Every structure is written in C-alpha cells, then in structure tokens.
Amino acid sequence: xxxxxEDIAGHxxxxxxxxxxxxxxxxxxxxxxxxxxxxGAAPPWLRDSVRAHLAACxxxxxxxxxxxxxxxxxxxxxxxxRPARR
Numbered sequence: 549x550x551x552x553x554e555d556i557a558g559h560x561x562x563x564x565x566x567x568x569x570x571x572x573x574x575x576x577x578x579x580x581x582x583x584x585x586x587x588g589a590a591p592p593w594l595r596d597s598v599r600a601h602l603a604a605c606x607x608x609x610x611x612x613x614x615x616x617x618x619x620x621x622x623x624x625x626x627x628x629x630r631p632a633r634r
Contacts, residue, residue, distance in 0.1 A: 553623040560619035563612050570609035577602040 581598050584590040 551626060553626045556619055556623035556626060560616045560623065563616035563619065567609045567613035567616060570605050570612060574602055574605035574609060577605060 577598055581595065581602060584595050584598060
C-alpha cells in the first residue's frame with residue numbers, strides 16, 4: 549500500500565463502499581428471514597443458515613467500516629496528509 553495520503557484515503561473509500569455493500573446484503577437477508585418466518589414452511593436449518601449469514605454480513609460490515617475509518621485517520625496524519633478533523 550502506498551504511503552501517499554490520497555492513495556490511503558482512496559483505499560478507505562473503497563472499504564467504505566464494501567461496508568455499504570455488506571450492509572445491503574444483511575438487509576436483504578433480513579427480508580428473506582422475515583419471509584421465511586411469515587410462511588413458516590422453511591426447515592429450521594434454512595432459517596438458522598440465513599440468520600448465521602445475516603450475522604456474518606452485519607459483523608463484516610461493521611469491521612470493514614471501522615477499517616475504513618482507521619485508514620482515513622491514518623491518511624490524515626501521514627506526512628503530507630491533512631490534519632485530522634474531529
């Protein structure tokens with residue numbers, strides 16, 4: 549990875565987009581989970597699998613968003629970087 553602040557900030561932006569995509573996946577899985585519950589005909593293992601994937605997407609989204617935030621902070625304090633904003 550480049551030590552150029554603009555490059556680091558670019559990586560942070562990509563990670564933030566990835567976090568959003570994971571969050572959207574979690575929302576779609578929530579909708580699937582709700583439909584499965586509504587119908588009540590899905591086997592328990594399928595509902596469990598959807599719940600597990602939903603939890604994994606939500607956790608991954610939070611982790612990737614946190615990594616993006618850390619990269620943005622790092623870009624702000626890298627030589628030549630902008631001062632950190634609060």
